[in-house]
Amino acid sequence: QVQLVQSGAEVKKPGASVKVSCKASGYTFTGYYMHWVRQAPGQGLEWMGWINPNSGGTNYAQKFQGWVTMTRDTSISTAYMELSRLRSDDTAVYYCARDNGSGSFYMDVWGKGTTVTVSS
Amino acid sequence: QSALTQPASVSGSPGQSITISCTGTSSDVGSYNLVSWYQQHPGKAPKLMIYEVSKRPSGVSNRFSGSKSGNTASLTISGLQAEDEADYYCCSYAGSSTSSGVFGGGTKLTVL
Numbered sequence: 758q759v760q761l762v763q764s765g766a767e768v769k770k771p772g773a774s775v776k777v778s779c780k781a782s783g784y785t786f787t788g789y790y791m792h793w794v795r796q797a798p799g800q801g802l803e804w805m806g807w808i809n810p811n812s813g814g815t816n817y818a819q820k821f822q823g824w825v826t827m828t829r830d831t832s833i834s835t836a837y838m839e840l841s842r843l844r845s846d847d848t849a850v851y852y853c854a855r856d857n858g859s860g861s862f863y864m865d866v867w868g869k870g871t872t873v874t875v876s877s
Numbered sequence: 878q879s880a881l882t883q884p885a886s887v888s889g890s891p892g893q894s895i896t897i898s899c900t901g902t903s904s905d906v907g908s909y910n911l912v913s914w915y916q917q918h919p920g921k922a923p924k925l926m927i928y929e930v931s932k933r934p935s936g937v938s939n940r941f942s943g944s945k946s947g948n949t950a951s952l953t954i955s956g957l958q959a960e961d962e963a964d965y966y967c968c969s970y971a972g973s974s975t976s977s978g979v980f981g982g983g984t985k986l987t988v989l
Contacts, residue, residue: 792978794923801880801983802915802923802966804976819976852922862970862978863913863928870922 759783761853761868768874769843776839777871779853786834787811790856792864793827793838795849803849807856808836843875881906881967881981888987894955897984899967900948905979907948911970914943914952917983918963926965927952954986962988 764778779791793805806817808827815827826839836853851871854864882900889895899906899914906912912930915923925934927943930950940955950969954961967981 794980801964802917802968802980804968804978804980807977816973816975816977818978822975854923857928861929862909862911863925863968864915864923865925865928865934867922867924 759855759866761855761866763851763853763868763871766872766874768876771844771875771877773843773875774839774841775843775873776837777851777853777873779836779838779868781834781836781855784855786829787831789858791827791829791836792854792856793825794852794854794864796852796870797846797849800849805838805851810836840873843873845875847873848875849873879979881969881979883965883967883981883984885982886985886987888989889954889957890989891957891959893957894953895957895986896954897952897965897967897986899950899952899969899981901950901969901979902948905969905971906945906950908972909970910945912943912945912950913968914941915966915968916961916963917966923966957988959988962986 762780787810792807808815810829829836853868855866857865910930914927917923930945931943942953965984
């Protein structure tokens with residue numbers, strides 16, 4: 758079945774970087790864009806950006822430009838999201854979510870989320 | 878790109894209908910029929926409930942419906958059930974140049 762398996766929880770110090778992985782299975786990885794969405798504790802969902810796994814092309818939310826890097830490794834059907842210069846307010850659950858692939862910009866399959874805690 | 882505007886909370890009794898609004902701008906909701914809605918229970922990942930304004934994925938109850946007028950999209954849940962109690966988020970495409978996506982702030986639905 759189609760699923761996205763994310764890497765485990767991370768604890769980082771302010772100023773460090775974190776790289777979250779999202780391994781896809783059950784479908785053709787390069788055929789569907791991958792979104793990254795985060796959710797701070799008690800807060801709403803925040804769209805961070807997406808990557809085209811086929812070309813590697815990306816589109817980042819303006820807030821995250823220069824600060825987030827989304828990459829992929831097609832040989833292992835895995836997408837990555839790296840956030841640098843972490844601050845305490847980057848503490849959140851980070852989700853990867855598959856775009857439906859039809860150009861309709863909706864997320865039909867979600868990973869379970871990766872908790873990133875930023876604390877000194 | 879500013880977040881779409883949703884009411885913080887709505888409530889209804891079992892069997893009733895409720896509607897959650899999602900207000901954007903002419904740059905996102907108003908320009909594209911690419912609004913989706915997600916349901917999120919505590920501690921769980923979001924689940925797609927509506928896409929392309931009014932389409933339901935396979936497996937989603939027909940009690941859920943969506944619509945749009947101008948810059949405002951709406952999610953209606955009819956025949957409220959206890960398991961509908963959750964947070965609901967709208968999301969809209971906002972163009973291909975930058976910040977292509979934007980979510981609403983979320984609405985907490987309480988089934989009384």
